[in-house]
Amino acid sequence: MSVRTWLEERTPLVAVQEAIDHKSVPRHRYSAFYFLGGMTLFFFGVQVVTGALLLLYYRPSASEAYESVSFIMTSVPFGWLVRSIHAWSANLMIGAAFAHLFSVIYLHAYRKPREVTWLSGVLVFFIVFAFGFSGYLLPWNELAFFATRVGTNMPAVLPGIGDHLVYFMRGGRDVTGATLTRFFGVHVAILPALTTALLAIHIALIQYHGMSVSPSEEGRVERTGKPGPSMPFVPHFMLRELFGWTVALALLAGLSAFLPWELGRKANVFASAPAGIRPEWYFLWMFQALKYAPATFFGMSGELLVLVPVNIGVLALILLPFLDPNTARSRRIIKVLATIALIFMVAMTALALRGGTA
Amino acid sequence: MTIRRGIAAVSWLWLVVASARPLAQAPASPAPQDLFRDDVHAKAGITCTACHTAGGPPYAPIARAAVAPLCATCHSNAEYMKRFSPQVRVDEYQQYLTSTHGKQMSSGNTLVATCSDCHGAHGIRAVADTRSPVAAMNVAATCARCHSDHVRMARFGHEDNPPEDWKASVHAAALLTRGDTSAPTCSTCHGGHGAAPPGITSVALVCSQCHVREAELFAKSPKKPIFDLLGQGECVTCHGNHKILKPSDSLIGLNEPALCATCHNDQMKGVAVITAMQTGLSDLTTRIDRANAVLDRAARAGMLVDDGRLALRDAREDQILARVSVHAFASTPISATLTKGIADATKAESIGNAALADLQYRRNGLAVATLLILGFLVTLWVKIRRLPSDGGL
Numbered sequence: 001m002s003v004r005t006w007l008e009e010r011t012p013l014v015a016v017q018e019a020i021d022h023k024s025v026p027r028h029r030y031s032a033f034y035f036l037g038g039m040t041l042f043f044f045g046v047q048v049v050t051g052a053l054l055l056l057y058y059r060p061s062a063s064e065a066y067e068s069v070s071f072i073m074t075s076v077p078f079g080w081l082v083r084s085i086h087a088w089s090a091n092l093m094i095g096a097a098f099a100h101l102f103s104v105i106y107l108h109a110y111r112k113p114r115e116v117t118w119l120s121g122v123l124v125f126f127i128v129f130a131f132g133f134s135g136y137l138l139p140w141n142e143l144a145f146f147a148t149r150v151g152t153n154m155p156a157v158l159p160g161i162g163d164h165l166v167y168f169m170r171g172g173r174d175v176t177g178a179t180l181t182r183f184f185g186v187h188v189a190i191l192p193a194l195t196t197a198l199l200a201i202h203i204a205l206i207q208y209h210g211m212s213v214s215p216s217e218e219g220r221v222e223r224t225g226k227p228g229p230s231m232p233f234v235p236h237f238m239l240r241e242l243f244g245w246t247v248a249l250a251l252l253a254g255l256s257a258f259l260p261w262e263l264g265r266k267a268n269v270f271a272s273a274p275a276g277i278r279p280e281w282y283f284l285w286m287f288q289a290l291k292y293a294p295a296t297f298f299g300m301s302g303e304l305l306v307l308v309p310v311n312i313g314v315l316a317l318i319l320l321p322f323l324d325p326n327t328a329r330s331r332r333i334i335k336v337l338a339t340i341a342l343i344f345m346v347a348m349t350a351l352a353l354r355g356g357t358a
Numbered sequence: 359m360t361i362r363r364g365i366a367a368v369s370w371l372w373l374v375v376a377s378a379r380p381l382a383q384a385p386a387s388p389a390p391q392d393l394f395r396d397d398v399h400a401k402a403g404i405t406c407t408a409c410h411t412a413g414g415p416p417y418a419p420i421a422r423a424a425v426a427p428l429c430a431t432c433h434s435n436a437e438y439m440k441r442f443s444p445q446v447r448v449d450e451y452q453q454y455l456t457s458t459h460g461k462q463m464s465s466g467n468t469l470v471a472t473c474s475d476c477h478g479a480h481g482i483r484a485v486a487d488t489r490s491p492v493a494a495m496n497v498a499a500t501c502a503r504c505h506s507d508h509v510r511m512a513r514f515g516h517e518d519n520p521p522e523d524w525k526a527s528v529h530a531a532a533l534l535t536r537g538d539t540s541a542p543t544c545s546t547c548h549g550g551h552g553a554a555p556p557g558i559t560s561v562a563l564v565c566s567q568c569h570v571r572e573a574e575l576f577a578k579s580p581k582k583p584i585f586d587l588l589g590q591g592e593c594v595t596c597h598g599n600h601k602i603l604k605p606s607d608s609l610i611g612l613n614e615p616a617l618c619a620t621c622h623n624d625q626m627k628g629v630a631v632i633t634a635m636q637t638g639l640s641d642l643t644t645r646i647d648r649a650n651a652v653l654d655r656a657a658r659a660g661m662l663v664d665d666g667r668l669a670l671r672d673a674r675e676d677q678i679l680a681r682v683s684v685h686a687f688a689s690t691p692i693s694a695t696l697t698k699g700i701a702d703a704t705k706a707e708s709i710g711n712a713a714l715a716d717l718q719y720r721r722n723g724l725a726v727a728t729l730l731i732l733g734f735l736v737t738l739w740v741k742i743r744r745l746p747s748d749g750g751l
Contacts, residue, residue, distance in 0.1 A: 073662045080662075081720075236745055243738050250731045257724040260660035 019207070023233035028217045030107055034237075035244050036100035037206075042245045043093030044195070046252065047131075050086035051188065058138070060184035062177030065140035066266040073263060084256035090132060092248070094282050097128050105320070105338045108331055109212035115321040117209065120202040122318055127195050132280055134187040140180055145267030146277040148183075149175045154290075157301040176269065215331065278352065285348035286310060288355075313341065393481035402442055408432075422468040426454055429473045453552035460552075469513065476500055492550070494539040498524055501544045520544075523600035531604075542568065561599070562592035569593075575685040607639045610684060631689050638696040639680060645703035646673050652710030659717050666709030673702035 007013050025034060057076055059068040072079035101122070104110060110118035137148045152175060155165040171178035213221075213228070221228050231237055279287050286306065294302035316323060324330050394400050399408070409428060410417035420428060430451035432438055439446045454460040454473075462470040476492055483490040491500040502521035504510055511517070524530050524544065532541035547564045548554060556564045566573030576582060576592060585592055596617050597605065609617045610632060612624050618632050653666045676699030683692035 070662060070664060074665075236742070239738060239742050239745070243735060243742065246731055246735055246738065250728060250735075253724055253727050253731075257720045262660060263662055 020234050021232075023207070023210075024230040025211050025233055025237045026213050026217070027229040027231050028213070030103075030214055030217070033103040033107060034211055035241060036096060036103050038241045039244055039248060040093060040096040040100050041199070041203075042248055043089045043096055044199070046089040046249075047086065047093060048192070050082050050089065053082045054086060055188065060138070060181050062140060062180055062267075062269075065138060065180060066263075069139045069263060073260075080260055081253075081256055084259075084261045085252050087261035088252055088255045088259075090135060091281070092252070094128055094132055097125050098282075101125055102338060102342060104212075106335060107212065107214040108324070108326070108334070109214075110321040111212075111215075111324065111326045112321070114205070114209055114212055117202060117205040118321050119318065120198045120205065122320075124195055124198045124202060126314075127191055127198070129282065131187065131191050131195075132282060134183040134191065136280060137175075137180060137183045138187065139263060140267050141264035142267050142271075142274055143264050143277055145175060145269070146273045147279050148179070149273075150277070151279060151283070152179070154303070154307065157303045157307060159300075174269075215328075281349065281353075284352040285345040288348040288352035388481075390480040393478075397480055397482050398484050398487075399482060422472055423463060423466075425472045425474050426451060426460070426463065450551040453549065456554070457549070457552045458554050469510070471504060475504075492545075494543055495533065495537075497543040497545050498530070498533075520600045527600060527602045528604045529602060561594055565593040571682050572685040575683065576687075579685065579687040581687045605681070607636070607643060607681070610636045610639065612636075628687075631687070634689055635684060635692060638692065639677075639684075642673070642677055642680065642696055642699045642703065645700055645707065646670065646677060649673065649703045649707035649710060652707050652714065656710045656713035656717065659714070661713040661717055663710055663713050666706045666713070669702050669706035669709060673699050673706060676702055 004013075025031070054072065057068055057072050057079065059065060069083065072083050074080075076082075104118070104121070133148075133151060137144045152166055152169045155169070156162040158165065167173065169179070169182075170176070171182045217228060278284065289306045289310075290303055293305050296302055297305055320334070324334055391406075394406070406415070406417065409420065412418070434448050434451045436448045439448050455464065459470040459472070463472060478491060485492050487493060488495060490496065498521050505516075506519050506521050508517075508519070521544070525534075529542045532538045533543055545553065546567075547556065562573060562576070572593075582592075585595065591599075596609070597603075608615070612619055612622060612629065612632055616636075622628055622632060649666070649670050653663045653670060656663045656666070676695055680692050680695040680699055683695050686692065
């Protein structure tokens with residue numbers, strides 16, 4: 001008895017094989033967007049592998065974190081490569097996730113019956129930010145320490161629960177070793193568990209529903225009465241995806257060799273904040289917007305003028321499939337709003353970068 | 359219409375004159391009673407009559423020669439003064455009597471400084487108060503009120519301008535620019551109440567209050583008996599007194615403008631030591647600069663060179679120690695310090711070079727990896743193009 005036969009008797013291998021054989025990917029002018037989700041998944045895979053390797057040497061305490069990362073960078077064979085790839089891949093993953101999210105919005109891929117696919121995806125999107133925020137502190141360097149101090153203080157403006165939230169995030173009144181340990185636990189246990197569960201749902205639903213086609217393509221199929229062209233998932237689409245992943249791997253290697261991720265100076269909790277502290281690029285737009293907020297507004301913190309609309313936007317993003325009645329007009333409005341949001345974020349990020357130090 | 363114009367013109371004229379009047383008046387100095395409100399004595403509950411015992415308001419000014427004895431009635435009374443501060447000193451008047459100011463005043467020359475000239479009369483603040491004219495940051499400016507006044511100082515036969523010289527010194531830079539209040543100002547070397555120029559024999563003792571190691575080395579050096587024999591001031595011979603500039607390695611050598619060249623030439627004893635010091639210090643500086651450049655290059659390329667920075671810091675500390683060791687005017691202990699400094703600088707440089715070599719190794723590795731990846735991509739592309747019924751995306 002061959003291994004295959006043995007497996008076929010005990011697992012749904014035949015059914016899976018048939019599903020793969022029959023799975024196809026629509027081919028149209030927007031087909032390139034289908035690769036963005038896979039690209040995000042690839043970077044997530046790189047994060048899992050390099051993160052697991054870093055865990056072998058990283059020590060999550062205020063007295064040892066910086067030294068252990070320094071040890072990884074200087075003394076562990078290829079430690080510099082693993083750490084640099086982890087840091088670069090994190091940033092590229094966020095970039096890919098952004099592109100994937102906006103492509104889904106522009107193609108209206110969230111519409112019925114893919115509401116749950118959207119919900120699982122958008123939750124993973126926010127978890128990716130939480131990964132970035134929690135991981136930024138782990139090297140326990142100066143910039144990360146002060147940026148985390150600013151970042152974790154933001155919920156303080158919320159009336160009533162603000163201070164409790166800050167205390168919960170920091171594990172105390174200020175950013176200390178307790179915060180580092182807390183962030184480490186969240187970064188390597190809670191967030192990966194949540195991501196794995198949500199990604200499993202997300203990918204399973206994509207297989208279940210198949211690739212979404214934009215309303216304009218759907219209309220064209222309806223008008224012609226003929227199904228649109230498609231390509232088999234295996235090997236046609238899979239090989240193309242492998243091509244993209246290999247290019248991404250080459251990019252990661254190049255960035256890590258030519259622009260190794262800096263470690264900076266060890267955090268000193270008693271020192272004053274250095275000039276030029278600012279968050280990672282994906283939070284820059286909000287950082288810049290907060291700089292334009294007035295100190296107070298009708299007796300409330302001026303930061304609420306930014307934080308409240310941002311939170312409303314986040315809520316609207318999560319509930320997008322339920323807010324969009326899926327008419328031609330509503331789809332146009334969604335596109336315009338998404339473009340405005342995109343322009344706002346790009347403009348604020350550009351202003352923050354042009355402004356140099358904070 | 360003409361009447362209206364006339365009224366308007368008169369009104370404008372009055373406004374211009376009225377608004378110009380305050381500018382024409384000289385600013386009035388605050389009245390003594392106003393100044394006294396913020397005085398350290400007023401805060402201690404002392405009133406005008408403690409000093410102004412004769413007559414009533416307005417009180418007559420106190421004679422300049424009587425000011426110091428008047429202040430001393432309280433400030434030399436230990437029993438009385440410890441009520442206000444248990445550690446307060448009470449020897450100011452005794453000190454003042456030993457000072458040039460006090461001696462001149464005792465001989466009847468009232469042009470010299472007395473207590474109120476430096477501390478003020480009615481708005482006296484504690485020395486620790488940064489607004490006080492005798493606070494560390496303000497002492498030089500207070501002394502300069504008289505000692506930079508050429509007309510006043512000419513009467514005493516002084517032509518130089520010590521406060522102005524001091525302003526150009528390394529000490530003034532430390533105090534005024536860096537805000538280091540431990541840096542010496544006029545009173546640190548001359549004394550405050552007992553202000554007098556330190557004599558040639560005691561100037562080294564004044565400098566050694568801070569420059570302990572240099573003084574120790576010099577005291578044991580072969581230069582000490584020679585300077586004593588010639589009656590030369592020790593530190594000031596090379597460094598000057600008020601305008602003490604930041605010393606540099608160029609002070610050592612047998613050619614001008616090196617200071618050694620003032621007394622030594624290449625035929626005299628000590629040539630070997632001077633040459634060894636000069637070349638050793640120069641070599642160490644060169645190696646430190648080179649190591650720093652290599653470490654900077656590696657750091658700019660994103661390499662972590664903390665160990666190199668630590669070694670470089672050790673080398674810089676050795677450099678400071680070597681410069682201090684110059685004051686032994688002998689080949690020991692400077693040669694040992696220079697040897698250690700050069701070893702530390704060499705270690706720093708080799709760490710930087712190793713980082714740069716590692717960087718090159720990474721780039722070579724990347725080139726190989728890129729070639730392999732490119733080969734794989736080409737293979738993949740060919741495979742994709744050969745797939746059946748594939749019209750591309």
